[in-house]
Amino acid sequence: MLAEHKIVHQKAIYQYLTTDNKGLVLESDDTFFANIQSQNIIALHPFFYSITNLLDTKKEEEFLFSCIHLDTDNKNIIADITLKTFAKENPLLIIQDLTTHYNNYQLTAQKRNESVINSQILELKNKYLIEKEEFKNTFIANFSHEIREPLSGISTFVDILKKTNLNTEQADYLNIIKTSSNHLKHMIEDILDISKIEVGKLNLLEESFNTTAFLEEIIFTYKVKAKEKGLDFNNNIEEKLPNFLLGDPYRLKQILSNLLDNAIKYTKKGSITLDVSLNQIRANKANIHFEIKDTGIGIEEENFENIFTSFSQINQNQQNKGTGLGLAIVKSLVELMHGNIAIQSDFNKGTSISFNLSFKLDGSSKKEKVKTISVEKKEKEKYNVLLVEHSEITQLSVLKILAAQKRFFLDIVSNPEDVIPTLKNQKIDIILMDINLPNKTGDTLAQEIRQLPEKELKKIPILALTGKLFPEDLKRYKKAKINDVIRKPFDEKSLLKTIHKYLK
Numbered sequence: 001m002l003a004e005h006k007i008v009h010q011k012a013i014y015q016y017l018t019t020d021n022k023g024l025v026l027e028s029d030d031t032f033f034a035n036i037q038s039q040n041i042i043a044l045h046p047f048f049y050s051i052t053n054l055l056d057t058k059k060e061e062e063f064l065f066s067c068i069h070l071d072t073d074n075k076n077i078i079a080d081i082t083l084k085t086f087a088k089e090n091p092l093l094i095i096q097d098l099t100t101h102y103n104n105y106q107l108t109a110q111k112r113n114e115s116v117i118n119s120q121i122l123e124l125k126n127k128y129l130i131e132k133e134e135f136k137n138t139f140i141a142n143f144s145h146e147i148r149e150p151l152s153g154i155s156t157f158v159d160i161l162k163k164t165n166l167n168t169e170q171a172d173y174l175n176i177i178k179t180s181s182n183h184l185k186h187m188i189e190d191i192l193d194i195s196k197i198e199v200g201k202l203n204l205l206e207e208s209f210n211t212t213a214f215l216e217e218i219i220f221t222y223k224v225k226a227k228e229k230g231l232d233f234n235n236n237i238e239e240k241l242p243n244f245l246l247g248d249p250y251r252l253k254q255i256l257s258n259l260l261d262n263a264i265k266y267t268k269k270g271s272i273t274l275d276v277s278l279n280q281i282r283a284n285k286a287n288i289h290f291e292i293k294d295t296g297i298g299i300e301e302e303n304f305e306n307i308f309t310s311f312s313q314i315n316q317n318q319q320n321k322g323t324g325l326g327l328a329i330v331k332s333l334v335e336l337m338h339g340n341i342a343i344q345s346d347f348n349k350g351t352s353i354s355f356n357l358s359f360k361l362d363g364s365s366k367k368e369k370v371k372t373i374s375v376e377k378k379e380k381e382k383y384n385v386l387l388v389e390h391s392e393i394t395q396l397s398v399l400k401i402l403a404a405q406k407r408f409f410l411d412i413v414s415n416p417e418d419v420i421p422t423l424k425n426q427k428i429d430i431i432l433m434d435i436n437l438p439n440k441t442g443d444t445l446a447q448e449i450r451q452l453p454e455k456e457l458k459k460i461p462i463l464a465l466t467g468k469l470f471p472e473d474l475k476r477y478k479k480a481k482i483n484d485v486i487r488k489p490f491d492e493k494s495l496l497k498t499i500h501k502y503l504k
Contacts, residue, residue, distance in 0.1 A: 016029050019090060023041045024038060026090055032097070055085070058087060060086055062082065063084075067098075078102040148487075151184070153394070154177070155181060159492050162178075185489060205247075211241050219233070229264055229267075233271065237275075242359075245286065245360065246361070247359040251333050251336075251337065256274075256292070258327065259292045263294035266296040266297050266351075267296035267350075269295070272292070273293040274291075275292075276290055284361050285358045285360055286358065290355055290356075292353050292354075293352045294352075300347050337358075338357075381407070383409070384428050385408050385411070385431075387410060387411070388437065388442065389414070389432070398432065399412070416439060416445050417439075417440075420449065423449065428460055430462075433465065434465045443477055444480070446462050463502065
């Protein structure tokens with residue numbers, strides 16, 4: 001039975017034929033090419049023309065030709081062809097049909113090549129994404145720094161102008177400039193913050209803050225804003241709140257400010273209410289509930305999720321223009337702080353947005369109030385300040401702010417190469433250093449100052465003036481032994497407060 005099966009299924013894969021030294025077929029078993037005796041092998045396929053010169057070899061040799069595509073009597077095959085020559089016998093040609101083998105090999109090779117190509121494509125895509133991310137981060141950092149230069153100038157000179165003799169019309173114009181520049185500043189901050197959040201570059205601080213003082217400042221600010229729009233501002237602050245918490249008060253303020261600004265923006269009449277209460281204290285952590293309610297235009301339920309999407313605005317009224325980033329930042333910050341946020345709203349009746357956040361308890365029961373250090377209380381009459389800055393706007397801004405105090409001598413250096421000679425030739429009490437200097441970064445220059453042999457020069461306080469505040473930037477400044485950072489755009493209050501902190 002097995003022999004019968006073999007006869008049915010056995011497939012002939014060889015053809016043997018002998019030729020003379022001119023290529024005429026003498027004998028053949030006719031497996032693939034039938035009735036070819038006395039024909040020249042060149043007539044079978046053009047390939048055989050290439051081996052006719054080997055037929056007259058007159059010695060024993062073997063030649064192998066692989067993967068030859070032949071058109072036979074019945075089909076196309078892919079074959080290996082062996083030519084054997086002998087000293088005293090006619091040449092022997094062996095045609096071996098390896099079509100299945102080569103097709104399988106080709107399929108395997110194709111899959112392997114496709115796998116390699118896909119792997120290379122993935123690698124290139126990853127490389128592209130990394131380069132794209134690096135470009136984006138660099139662009140954001142540079143944009144952040146450069147855009148703050150003119151904003152610092154606007155803020156400084158608006159404050160200076162407000163102190164001059166202005167008539168009512170001029171004061172009104174100045175208030176418009178101030179309001180517009182603040183609006184621009186907030187929009188830029190929103191764009192930069194959402195970019196940092198998206199690339200995971202926004203880090204939270206952990207510092208102690210007075211809960212009561214923090215909330216009182218928020219309440220005072222928004223009572224004024226609500227009153228300006230003819231709205232009532234109510235607040236319910238639970239007395240059981242811990243006095244001092246550890247967390248990031250700046251980001252908490254950003255969350256509350258965005259929500260309260262939105263509430264005021266979309267409320268034409270009625271009131272805004274801020275509720276703050278204690279959920280629980282557990283494992284040295286206080287979980288606090290915040291809720292902002294308004295009697296504004298409300299939100300339809302199908303739009304609840306959309307309001308937390310970047311660059312999305314549900315209300316397209318021209319009076320309510322904005323970037324559409326405020327609530328997206330709120331949601332991202334709450335989640336970054338491991339909290340949760342919820343919304344309830346009745347269309348045309350009002351909205352309530354609430355969130356819960358946990359803060360570590362500050363172990364100290366009493367905290368000394370931070371005292372503002374005034375220059376007048378210093379023993380020294382005047383201080384020598386070195387400003388290392390290439391922007392003429394910032395130079396003039398710092399000059400005007402310090403000149404108004406009448407307690408500072410200011411030296412300005414634009415070229416980083418002139419800084420160390422200036423330090424060696426004059427007594428300097430504090431250095432204000434721009435980070436984005438021509439030909440050399442401010443942190444590199446700070447490192448060079450810290451490496452000077454003179455002890456008194458190595459200890460001079462260095463304050464960075466910059467808008468580059470990514471975590472990796474702050475680490476770099478710390479490594480360069482920069483004492484503190486003055487964030488651009490700065491105003492008179494923030495600049496003087498930081499300078500006073502480091503004066504002896």
